[in-house]
Amino acid sequence: MYTAGDLRRRRAAVRAALPGRQPHAVPGEARAFASANIALVKYWGKRDEALHLPRTGSLSVSLGPWGSEATLALTRKAAEVWLDGEKLAPGSSFAARALAYLELFRPESGENFVLKTRNTLPTAAGFASSASGFAAIAKALDALFGWDLPERNLSVLARLGSGSAARSLRDGFVEWKCGRKADGSDSYAVALPVAWKTLRIGAVVVERARKPLSSGEAMRRCIATSPFMAAWDKTVRGDLRAAKEAVAKRDLRALGEVAEGNALAMHAVMLAARESVFYPTGASLAALAKVRQLRAEGVPVYATMDAGPNVKLLFEAKSESPVRRAFPDAVVLCPFADKGSRR
Amino acid sequence: MYTAGDLRRRRAAVRAALPGRQPHAVPGEARAFASANIALVKYWGKRDEALHLPRTGSLSVSLGPWGSEATLALTRKAAEVWLDGEKLAPGSSFAARALAYLELFRPESGENFVLKTRNTLPTAAGFASSASGFAAIAKALDALFGWDLPERNLSVLARLGSGSAARSLRDGFVEWKCGRKADGSDSYAVALPVAWKTLRIGAVVVERARKPLSSGEAMRRCIATSPFMAAWDKTVRGDLRAAKEAVAKRDLRALGEVAEGNALAMHAVMLAARESVFYPTGASLAALAKVRQLRAEGVPVYATMDAGPNVKLLFEAKSESPVRRAFPDAVVLCPFADKGSRR
Numbered sequence: 001m002y003t004a005g006d007l008r009r010r011r012a013a014v015r016a017a018l019p020g021r022q023p024h025a026v027p028g029e030a031r032a033f034a035s036a037n038i039a040l041v042k043y044w045g046k047r048d049e050a051l052h053l054p055r056t057g058s059l060s061v062s063l064g065p066w067g068s069e070a071t072l073a074l075t076r077k078a079a080e081v082w083l084d085g086e087k088l089a090p091g092s093s094f095a096a097r098a099l100a101y102l103e104l105f106r107p108e109s110g111e112n113f114v115l116k117t118r119n120t121l122p123t124a125a126g127f128a129s130s131a132s133g134f135a136a137i138a139k140a141l142d143a144l145f146g147w148d149l150p151e152r153n154l155s156v157l158a159r160l161g162s163g164s165a166a167r168s169l170r171d172g173f174v175e176w177k178c179g180r181k182a183d184g185s186d187s188y189a190v191a192l193p194v195a196w197k198t199l200r201i202g203a204v205v206v207e208r209a210r211k212p213l214s215s216g217e218a219m220r221r222c223i224a225t226s227p228f229m230a231a232w233d234k235t236v237r238g239d240l241r242a243a244k245e246a247v248a249k250r251d252l253r254a255l256g257e258v259a260e261g262n263a264l265a266m267h268a269v270m271l272a273a274r275e276s277v278f279y280p281t282g283a284s285l286a287a288l289a290k291v292r293q294l295r296a297e298g299v300p301v302y303a304t305m306d307a308g309p310n311v312k313l314l315f316e317a318k319s320e321s322p323v324r325r326a327f328p329d330a331v332v333l334c335p336f337a338d339k340g341s342r343r
Numbered sequence: 344m345y346t347a348g349d350l351r352r353r354r355a356a357v358r359a360a361l362p363g364r365q366p367h368a369v370p371g372e373a374r375a376f377a378s379a380n381i382a383l384v385k386y387w388g389k390r391d392e393a394l395h396l397p398r399t400g401s402l403s404v405s406l407g408p409w410g411s412e413a414t415l416a417l418t419r420k421a422a423e424v425w426l427d428g429e430k431l432a433p434g435s436s437f438a439a440r441a442l443a444y445l446e447l448f449r450p451e452s453g454e455n456f457v458l459k460t461r462n463t464l465p466t467a468a469g470f471a472s473s474a475s476g477f478a479a480i481a482k483a484l485d486a487l488f489g490w491d492l493p494e495r496n497l498s499v500l501a502r503l504g505s506g507s508a509a510r511s512l513r514d515g516f517v518e519w520k521c522g523r524k525a526d527g528s529d530s531y532a533v534a535l536p537v538a539w540k541t542l543r544i545g546a547v548v549v550e551r552a553r554k555p556l557s558s559g560e561a562m563r564r565c566i567a568t569s570p571f572m573a574a575w576d577k578t579v580r581g582d583l584r585a586a587k588e589a590v591a592k593r594d595l596r597a598l599g600e601v602a603e604g605n606a607l608a609m610h611a612v613m614l615a616a617r618e619s620v621f622y623p624t625g626a627s628l629a630a631l632a633k634v635r636q637l638r639a640e641g642v643p644v645y646a647t648m649d650a651g652p653n654v655k656l657l658f659e660a661k662s663e664s665p666v667r668r669a670f671p672d673a674v675v676l677c678p679f680a681d682k683g684s685r686r
Contacts, residue, residue, distance in 0.1 A: 227608060234570070257617065261615075261619070265614075268614040269611070271607050271611040272571070272611035272612075276607045278628065283625070
């Protein structure tokens with residue numbers, strides 16, 4: 001997974017994020033929750049593979065109660081990883097990734113971790129769970145070892161598990177700062193002070209099969225071969241400024257146009273890679289056409305897509321009826337709905 | 344269609360391409376044929392709208408006997424435009440475009456043109472006929488008025504009808520030079536001295552309906568809004584060099600990879616425009632996936648797509664059986680098949 005040199009740099013990044021603290025043998029268990037997030041200005045392309053450092057900043061909105069819960073405890077026996085109530089084989093993809101991450105945090109006394117994760121994401125909604133999963137693990141580590149870390153340090157630790165997990169430490173709109181430092185200590189996420197209770201996210205699932213190429217692989221291919229990568233980085237910087245302005249004004253049209261344009265530009269970067277990578281399917285294109293049709297009929301709704309074929313919709317409460325009519329199978333989420341009670 | 348200033352510049356470009364010559368009243372009629380062409384390195388984006396001057400060079404292969412025939416005569420009565428045996432209403436799209444073009448060549452004595460065009464393109468193959476159509480008209484004008492123009496002047500005249508018509512004056516591989524001059528006199532096409540008898544073009548029609556947005560409109564939107572337009576121009580210049588090298592070596596793999604990458608990059612430029620333009624449909628994506636699958640099975644076949652959903656295949660005679668099995672409805676063309684007898 002990582003070279004020896006990469007591992008040294010990852011360990012150094014962890015130490016730097018744990019000032020005056022370290023893992024140690026503790027009894028009991030700790031539990032933490034982190035929201036999933038959907039990027040409105042995308043993270044696409046790493047400047048450092050080992051430290052998951054991005055080439056640009058990005059902006060997401062958290063999905064409130066939809067996310068992942070992680071429970072951590074130490075054991076003298078073999079490590080265990082559980083997902084949604086089932087114990088995973090150590091070689092399974094998620095278990096291997098989680099254990100490689102937890103290895104960075106094993107106490108010197110040699111205990112192993114028992115990790116139990118559970119996703120509260122509606123499984124039908126097709127959201128990625130690695131961001132919320134690794135953010136929840138980072139929070140559970142903090143609680144288990146009693147570190148009481150500042151949020152930005154937690155964001156750095158989550159990032160070392162999965163890049164976009166950096167954005168899953170906070171509710172609401174979150175900006176992941178690109179940072180400039182080689183050790184990544186300035187590449188963390190911060191919340192934007194905006195609540196937008198009428199905002200809705202619709203999840204349109206067009207395909208449940210696993211994607212044929214991981215997003216990490218696709219990013220690497222784009223960096224190596226896409227002629228539009230440099231222009232993409234520049235586009236993201238402009239989109240990030242525009243999206244933050246739109247969020248501050250709660251301007252759905254401005255935010256939607258940037259988010260949709262940014263997502264499609266990301267897919268364009270992939271389409272232009274050699275050999276081409278293209279996640280949207282015919283059903284994705286049909287959903288995008290329906291979104292344009294709704295707009296032509298005066299319904300302000302916009303689309304975004306991650307590195308996969310599923311389509312996410314961005315709209316406001318007042319448009320919920322026509323959106324639900326056009327997309328009867330969509331799962332509609334309210335990112336800020338129970339904000340008051342959750343804070 | 345054009346402003347008064349545009350028209351003056353178009354007339355000046357015509358005069359410059361007709362040294363010592365001009366239209367004049369002549370009896371009889373003249374007939375000419377021009378092949379359609381398919382671009383392997385695309386023309387996408389004009390640097391001059393009125394003169395149809397491209398931002399970059401491009402490279403195409405002509406389709407031999409598949410193209411358009413134009414018959415021209417002068418009349419003292421009203422102008423007429425016929426297409427495939429039917430007289431068109433003067434306001435119809437092709438008639439209006441053809442008449443606006445022919446207006447540049449009306450004799451001072453005031454005669455009108457009777458234009459009869461006929462396409463020998465297999466209508467099921469979904470090829471654009473405007474390139475071959477305007478190239479045939481330019482050749483018919485040359486024959487009617489007895490100008491005996493050099494080929495590059497004819498290429499310039501054809502270009503003033505439809506940009507890619509500049510490439511339809513010659514058989515085989517043709518490079519349309521970008522040129523640098525403001526009047527476009529150095530933006531014409533030249534043939535590459537390569538015959539490649541085993542080359543095959545397969546036409547996979549996935550959609551017969553007219554496209555919702557013309558390629559001219561789509562080009563304009565890309566220039567105005569696509570963040571990848573500048574990178575596209577640079578990509579084309581590299582692709583053009585690589586494609587010419589591949590053609591000189593008759594290296595299908597090298598040519599196919601460049602052609603496919605170039606076509607998908609063009610569609611990526613459109614996908615990233617704001618608002619996005621995307622011609623491929625689910626059926627186009629399925630055809631592209633089948634092409635990749637064939638390659639994975641060891642069949643060297645590559646795809647290209649113009650500003651529409653139909654897919655064209657590039658392969659050699661030895662792969663014709665597996666390609667026909669995978670695409671039973673494809674129309675297979677042999678660009679160089681009857682080269683010897685046609686020259």
